[in-house]
Every structure is written in structure tokens, then in C-alpha cells.
Amino acid sequence: MNRSMGDSHRRFLQTMMSNGIIDNIQARALHQHCCEVHSGHYIPDKLDEFIDVINAQLQPMFMNIRKAMSEEDGLQYYALVNLTETDITRMSSDYADNELELFRKAMDLIVDSENGTASSTDILNCADTLQTKKLRKKEAELVLNKFVQDKWLNEKHGEYTLSTRCITEMDQYIRTMYRDLVKICHVCHNIALQSQMCENPGCGIKMHLPCVARYFKGRSDPHCPACSDFWPHEIPEFHRRQSQASQSQFSSAKENTAPAPSTSSSRRSRR
Amino acid sequence: MSQKRRVSATQSRAPKRSQIVGDDEDDEDMSFTQPTSSQVQRARENFTTVQIDRKTAEVVQFILIKDQKKVPIRRADIVKHVMKEYKPIYQDIMKRVTRTFEQVFGMKLLEIDSKNHIYILVNKIEPVAGEPVSLYPSNPKTGLLFVILSIIFMKGGVVKEALIWNTLKKLRVDPGEKHDDFGDVKKLVTDEFVRQKYVEYVRIPHTEPLEFEFRWGLRAEKEVSKLKLLEFVAQLHDQEPQSWTQQFREATAAESSQ
Numbered sequence: 001m002n003r004s005m006g007d008s009h010r011r012f013l014q015t016m017m018s019n020g021i022i023d024n025i026q027a028r029a030l031h032q033h034c035c036e037v038h039s040g041h042y043i044p045d046k047l048d049e050f051i052d053v054i055n056a057q058l059q060p061m062f063m064n065i066r067k068a069m070s071e072e073d074g075l076q077y078y079a080l081v082n083l084t085e086t087d088i089t090r091m092s093s094d095y096a097d098n099e100l101e102l103f104r105k106a107m108d109l110i111v112d113s114e115n116g117t118a119s120s121t122d123i124l125n126c127a128d129t130l131q132t133k134k135l136r137k138k139e140a141e142l143v144l145n146k147f148v149q150d151k152w153l154n155e156k157h158g159e160y161t162l163s164t165r166c167i168t169e170m171d172q173y174i175r176t177m178y179r180d181l182v183k184i185c186h187v188c189h190n191i192a193l194q195s196q197m198c199e200n201p202g203c204g205i206k207m208h209l210p211c212v213a214r215y216f217k218g219r220s221d222p223h224c225p226a227c228s229d230f231w232p233h234e235i236p237e238f239h240r241r242q243s244q245a246s247q248s249q250f251s252s253a254k255e256n257t258a259p260a261p262s263t264s265s266s267r268r269s270r271r
Numbered sequence: 272m273s274q275k276r277r278v279s280a281t282q283s284r285a286p287k288r289s290q291i292v293g294d295d296e297d298d299e300d301m302s303f304t305q306p307t308s309s310q311v312q313r314a315r316e317n318f319t320t321v322q323i324d325r326k327t328a329e330v331v332q333f334i335l336i337k338d339q340k341k342v343p344i345r346r347a348d349i350v351k352h353v354m355k356e357y358k359p360i361y362q363d364i365m366k367r368v369t370r371t372f373e374q375v376f377g378m379k380l381l382e383i384d385s386k387n388h389i390y391i392l393v394n395k396i397e398p399v400a401g402e403p404v405s406l407y408p409s410n411p412k413t414g415l416l417f418v419i420l421s422i423i424f425m426k427g428g429v430v431k432e433a434l435i436w437n438t439l440k441k442l443r444v445d446p447g448e449k450h451d452d453f454g455d456v457k458k459l460v461t462d463e464f465v466r467q468k469y470v471e472y473v474r475i476p477h478t479e480p481l482e483f484e485f486r487w488g489l490r491a492e493k494e495v496s497k498l499k500l501l502e503f504v505a506q507l508h509d510q511e512p513q514s515w516t517q518q519f520r521e522a523t524a525a526e527s528s529q
């Protein structure tokens with residue numbers, strides 16, 4: 001098999017660089033598109049191999065395209081990760097110091113919360129206690145909008161959460177910074193913010209909502225996978241988004257049922 | 272959830288990137304004398320392959336960050352903020368950097384100003400129709416820039432600023448007012464686009480009151496296809512690009528020389 005980089009790989013990489021993160025369906029369509037534009041050899045279902053070729057070249061540059069699952073919808077995404085800067089300095093070329101400080105405060109609130117969310121009111125209240133330089137409420141609102149636009153935060157009805165891009169790129173940072181605060185999902189072993197927690201005080205494991213849905217699917221009497229206590233939460237349901245791309249040969253059955261593998265380790269072990 | 276402890280995120284700020292990128296708009300180009308080949312040879316022996324690879328990666332990242340903001344990349348900044356003690360083997364490392372940009376990223380590192388040693392990254396991968404995910408997600412500033420470059424090109428390469436402002440006003444972009452997408456329009460065009468080397472904004476000599484004119488900048492010459500631009504203008508006028516004889520000749524000539 002040809003492992004060298006062609007223009008199809010370069011086009012894919014550049015699109016990743018300018019978008020930061022794309023979802024699984026987009027990634028599959030982009031794979032096909034890139035191969036067709038450069039008359040490369042297109043093999044459907046071989047997206048991961050295609051990305052491996054790029055990653056082998058990116059590794060010496062301390063960059064990596066990584067698979068990630070969205071906490072919100074359980075969908076698979078691909079994010080371009082910079083391994084030299086896995087913390088907030090990653091954003092420092094795009095934001096002023098006080099904007100970054102506001103981001104840190106938002107992150108503190110979100111990670112510290114029960115369900116991985118922080119209200120806009122709580123975040124905006126931090127704006128005039130910033131040490132670098134205070135932000136007026138109006139300015140802070142604009143900055144929050146920019147965080148959402150740049151895909152670092154998600155917003156729904158005035159509640160902010162960390163985006164998939166943010167959690168993927170800053171995985172190491174979050175695990176280190178909030179060592180005793182952040183929990184790992186029992187199913188997929190990634191950071192769990194928007195999640196459910198076992199109420200047994202001696203257990204307290206967390207699971208992402210999509211992971212809960214997958215894990216308890218079809219079970220009428222859900223019990224904690226760690227301590228076997230009754231699982232007292234409502235089991236959420238997720239409807240897979242259907243689009244023209246996912247209905248065809250692209251949607252591989254295994255990705256729809258198996259819990260997302262912890263991609264960080266499998267990806268990095270190449271070469 | 273009884274004992275929560277948090278390493279204070281707000282205080283421990285790793286200054287990695289700000290150190291690398293630095294604030295370098297106004298410092299002087301440092302003296303840069305070409306080392307002799309024996310000096311280079313000796314210097315090479317001081318560094319391991321792993322160190323050189325690492326330094327190459329740092330330079331690549333530095334340039335990528337600058338390119339994201341479309342800021343021109345100065346050799347003096349690369350030396351000062353990234354190369355540092357690797358300066359004697361600058362040429363060696365830049366050769367690797369250039370190769371990496373071509374082979375991995377599909378970009379060409381071009382020196383657009385050989386006197387002041389200023390580089391830009393030029394993309395060899397061009398946007399095409401029907402992208403499922405846009406190669407360049409739409410940026411309103413790019414649209415504005417495209418309009419301005421079109422006006423200059425169609426008017427033969429140089430225009431007085433009044434013409435630009437009047438045309439923009441017709442498109443409901445008033446340089447005197449704050450715009451939702453562009454903020455201070457005049458500043459964007461005469462400062463940001465100029466710094467990014469997309470346009471040149473120069474005073475017309477012997478004018479009273481002062482008058483300025485616009486030309487294409489060095490980055491635009493390398494990055495923007497005149498033929499694509501002409502096709503776009505032709506489409507707007509529902510005509511063939513060939514109807515503008517002179518522009519068509521210039522555009523096709525530029526295309527074949529690239």
C-alpha cells in the first residue's frame with residue numbers, strides 16, 4: 001500500500017487546519033472529495049488509513065489528527081491537535097490576555113459544575129473581576145460569541161459547555177489542571193463533563209450521556225457497571241443524524257454500536 | 272466529591288507561545304552575516320539530528336501561526352524568537368522547513384522581499400467547487416479584499432483611494448462608519464491589508480491636499496489568481512473574460528508564469 005503523502009492528503013490536512021474540527025460525515029465526504037480532485041486512489045471506508053498517512057508526516061511536527069466523540073450528541077469527530085501546546089496558550093495568537101483569562105474562568109466554572117455547564121450570567125459576572133484588564137459586559141458577551149464561533153465553547157439557551165474541539169485539544173491540560181475534579185467516562189475513558197454520575201457515594205463513576213444511552217440500550221433495569229447499584233437517572237436517547245453521506249456505504253456498522261475507542265493512545269503509537 | 276482540589280488554572284500560565292511569537296512589529300532587523308562553510312560544519316556537529324528535527328518543527332509551527340494571521344514572516348524574527356543558538360545552521364534548518372511545507376502541507380515558503388528577508392506561505396492547493404467542507408471557511412474580510420483587488424486590477428493596477436471608498440460606499444460599506452463585520456473599514460484596508468501585504472497604500476507625490484493610491488501588494492501577486500478574479504468580474508457583468516482584452520492578456524500571462 002502506498003504510504004506516501006499526495007495532494008489529496010495535503011488538501012485534507014489544509015482543510016483540517018482551517019476548520020479545526022469536522023464531523024465524521026464531513027470527514028468521509030472530504031476524504032472522497034480530496035481523492036477525486038487529485039485523481040488519487042479512493043477507497044471508501046479507508047478514511048482512518050488515509051489519516052494515518054497524514055499523521056505519520058505530522059508527528060515530527062508535533063501535530064496530530066485525532067478522533068473524538070462529542071459529549072453532546074455522541075457523534076464522532078476529527079480534530080487537528082497540536083501536541084506542543086495542549087493548554088490555553090494554544091489560543092493565544094487569536095485572543096487578548098483578558099479574553100484568555102475570561103476563557104479560563106469559564107473553563108473553571110464548567111469543570112467545577114455537576115453537569116459540565118456554566119450559565120452566561122455566571123461567566124459574565126467574572127468579566128469585571130479580571131486581573132489582566134476588566135471587560136465590560138457587552139464586550140464580554142462578544143468575546144463569548146467569538147469563543148463559540150471559533151468552536152472552543154458551545155452554547156445552548158444561555159448555558160455554555162466545552163466544545164469537542166476544546167476537550168480534544170486540551171485533554172492533557174484539563175486532566176492535569178483539574179486533576180481531582182475531572183472524572184473519566186467509565187465507558188469510553190475520555191474526560192466526562194456533560195454526564196451522569198453513579199449516586200453510590202463509594203462509587204461515583206461518570207458516564208457521558210451518549211455512552212449511557214449506548215451502554216444501557218435495551219436494558220430495562222439499568223445498574224452501575226462499576227458497583228452494580230441501581231442507575232437512578234433517566235436513560236437518554238440519541239437519534240443518529242441521517243444525511244446523504246451516512247446512508248451509503250460509508251456508515252460502517254461497527255462505529256454505530258461500539259463505544260468509541262480511546263483514540264489518543266492508538267493513534268500515537270504509530271512508528 | 273468530598274475533597275475537591277484544583278490546581279489554580281488562572282495562575283499557572285505557560286508562556287510558551289507568547290515567548291515564541293513575541294511582539295516583534297517594531298524591532299530592528301538584526302545583523303545577519305553569512306557564516307563560512309567551515310563555521311557551519313563545526314556548528315552542525317554541535318547539534319544532534321533529534322535537536323535539529325525539533326528546531327525544524329518549532330520553526331514550522333512559528334511560521335504557521337504567523338501565516339494564520341497573514342502576518343509576513345521576517346527572518347530576523349525567526350532567528351530571534353525560534354532559532355536562537357541554532358543561528359549558525361539557519362540555512363540548514365530553513366531547507367528542512369521549506370521541504371516540510373512542500374511535502375507535508377502543500378505550501379511554498381517564498382521570500383517576497385530579499386532585501387529585508389520577508390517570507391510568506393503560498394498555498395499550492397486551491398479551492399475547488401463542490402467542497403463538502405470548505406478549504407477556507409468564508410471570511411467576510413476576504414470578500415472585501417477580493418472586491419478591492421478586483422477594482423485595482425480592472426483599473427490597470429493602480430487607483431486613487433477616493434475611487435475605492437466610493438465603490439465601497441455603493442456596496443454599503445462606508446469607510447467612515449463602524450461596520451459589523453469589518454469594524455473600522457478604513458483601518459482594515461489601509462493598515463491590516465497593507466501589513467499583510469495584500470495591498471500597497473502610498474502617497475501620490477506633490478498632491479495638496481494629500482492623496483493616496485492603491486496597488487496590489489506582494490502577497491496578492493503571489494496568492495491571488497488574476498484569471499479567477501477576471502472570471503468573477505466577467506460573471507457579474509454577464510460577459511466573457513476575453514471582453515477585457517488587456518486584463519485577459521495580463522491574467523493569462525500571470526497564470527502561465529506561476
Ligand SMILES: [Zn+2]
Nearest residue numbers: 185188208211
Ligand atoms: Zn464516554
Ligand SMILES: [Zn+2]
Nearest residue numbers: 198203224227
Ligand atoms: Zn456505581
